[in-house]
Amino acid sequence: MENRVNKNEVFIEETFNASPEKVFSAWTDPEKLMKWYAPDGCTIHFKKIKVETGGEFHSCISNPQFGDCWCIGKYKEILPNTKIVFTLINADENGNPIDPVKMGMDANWPGETLVTVTLKEENGKTKLQLRQTVSQEIAKKTGAYPSWLQMLNNLQTMFNLN
Structure with missing residues (x-):
């Protein structure tokens, strides 16, 4: 069953x-990503x-309180307006993977996670499901x-302003 929530994964659903098309563009256009893809008070x-199947990214979320958090990842699957699948790996400024524990993270945090975002049109809106x-x-x-x-709230705000 698709909507089954597994306690071994993050599951978030938003409409x-x-x-x-607009939601997909917000996830795949680097200019748009920079407007929302960071927690409150942070910048990315x-x-x-390079947002394409097999493409890679190297990003830094800057947090005034905790400093910089570098990540690398690879886009495993990009299905226009439907699905985005990518890996997330904690890294250093040069793109080398770092053991999350060495960064002060929880010992149970995996070195690599897979994020799957699915989009589905419903009554002129988009239902987004995110799993990690x-x-x-x-x-x-x-x-x-x-x-x-x-x-995701920042993304919601971005759409409400347009």
Whole structure:
């Protein structure tokens, strides 16, 4: 069953007052990503980003309180207006993977997670489902889960302004 919530993964569902094309564009256009893809009070910049199947990114979320958090990842699957699948790996400024524990993260946080975003048109709106391969409990404890909620809220605000 598709909507089954697995305690070993993060699962978030949001509905946006925008078409799947607009929501997909917000996830795949680097200029748009920079406007919303960071938790409240933080900013993001990309050292490298190529949004296509097999493409890679190297990003940094700057947090005034906790400093910079670098990530690398690879786009595993890009289905226009439908699905985006990518890996997320904690890294350094040069794009080398870093053991999350060495960064002060929870010992149970995996070195690599897979994020799957699916988009579905419903009554002129878009239902977004986000899954990440890490326990929701750990994601809540580390701040990853509330960060996703803040970022999706930022995206919601972006659509409400347009």
